[in-house]
Amino acid sequence: MARAASRDSAGEPANVAEGPRPSLMYAIKQVELAARAHMDELVKPVGITALQYTALTVLRRHDGLSSAQLARNSFVTAQSMADMVTALERRGLIVRRRDPENRRALLISLTCAGHELLAEQDAAMTALEERMLADLTSRQRLDLEDYLNRCRAALSDRPSH
Amino acid sequence: MARAASRDSAGEPANVAEGPRPSLMYAIKQVELAARAHMDELVKPVGITALQYTALTVLRRHDGLSSAQLARNSFVTAQSMADMVTALERRGLIVRRRDPENRRALLISLTCAGHELLAEQDAAMTALEERMLADLTSRQRLDLEDYLNRCRAALSDRPSH
DNA sequence: CGCAATCATCAGGAAACCTGTTGGTCACAT
DNA sequence: ATGTGACCAACAGGTTTCCTGATGATTGCG
Numbered sequence A, B: 001m002a003r004a005a006s007r008d009s010a011g012e013p014a015n016v017a018e019g020p021r022p023s024l025m026y027a028i029k030q031v032e033l034a035a036r037a038h039m040d041e042l043v044k045p046v047g048i049t050a051l052q053y054t055a056l057t058v059l060r061r062h063d064g065l066s067s068a069q070l071a072r073n074s075f076v077t078a079q080s081m082a083d084m085v086t087a088l089e090r091r092g093l094i095v096r097r098r099d100p101e102n103r104r105a106l107l108i109s110l111t112c113a114g115h116e117l118l119a120e121q122d123a124a125m126t127a128l129e130e131r132m133l134a135d136l137t138s139r140q141r142l143d144l145e146d147y148l149n150r151c152r153a154a155l156s157d158r159p160s161h
Numbered sequence C: 001c002g003c004a005a006t007c008a009t010c011a012g013g014a015a016a017c018c019t020g021t022t023g024g025t026c027a028c029a030t
Numbered sequence D: 001a002t003g004t005g006a007c008c009a010a011c012a013g014g015t016t017t018c019c020t021g022a023t024g025a026t027t028g029c030g
Helices: A024-046 A050-061 A067-073 A078-090 A112-132 A138-155 B024-046 B050-061 B067-073 B078-090 B112-132 B138-155
Strands: A094-099 A102-110 B094-099 B102-110
Touching: A024 A050, A024 A112, A024 B024, A024 B050, A024 B112, A024 B138, A050 A067, A050 A078, A050 A102, A050 A112, A050 B024, A067 A078, A067 A102, A078 A094, A102 A112, A112 B024, A112 B138, A138 B024, A138 B112, A138 B138, B024 B050, B024 B112, B050 B067, B050 B078, B050 B102, B050 B112, B067 B078, B067 B102, B078 B094, B102 B112
Parallel strands: none
Antiparallel strands: A094 A102, B094 B102
């Protein structure tokens, strides 16, 4: 394994040349990296990556998305998402069918196998999130989610008018 | 461009099959993805990626880290980090020298060019973070940082004892 | 009808990961 | 002092994820 952050570079070291530098974006990235590392270990036995798992959960919530919509949701190009979609399709976790109302698009749905795979992971993922939030009160968790949603909205494009 | 999340898959759509599913890890990931997309656009003219930029900022705060320490900080293997380190070295943004007290390790430092590159990006990065936090009060920003740090700590290895 | 926008996809390539292995160095306990 | 194990860097070889650029099919609209 040896993936976990050991003790050396953690904590607050000695030679910090402090400044009024962006710190919150870095804090978010650190939490995301740590969470993703744990997620990767959880889903590795199933043979998918944390990225693929996330895409599957998005499809569970929003059945019938197209590959292009999925790509925008993850801030990648349609070509990048196509790689992952074909991989998931080859594994039999999703199926695609022509949109009857828009013959350009292929709508993606989870297969039974896809639903089952997600269901098997739910408990572990909930436990992981619970571990992450263990130090926070219910009130603080709600606030955190609210703050994060506001950050996401603020970063949406559409600078003005 | 065309990288920004358009309006279709955003917002709260119709067919949400809601459940008590992990939501905060997903919220964090979404903010990180959005921030990274913006960062990538900012540093693209300089010819580095958001990942490389982040590594440089880590080195600015902690001069003299080894490649292995850097790897742990980013939750990747030493081999993965080696790719990026050699890229940054080839570009003249960092230098490596043998640790006099531990002849295994190579300590990494920013070059003048590396420091200058970071200095040029500081204003834009601060502006980006300000935009992200525009909707939050000072108090809420402090709370958000505190909550995130607690999440990161809770995800650190060392389950018990 | 023509034209721009959108979706999927092919081609080719770069970046960022990985496993596995080797050799050098260090700490520590036989 | 001699293992032995942990650590660091690096080489080899490979996969996944992402990119730009181009193509063809479809759609909506002026």
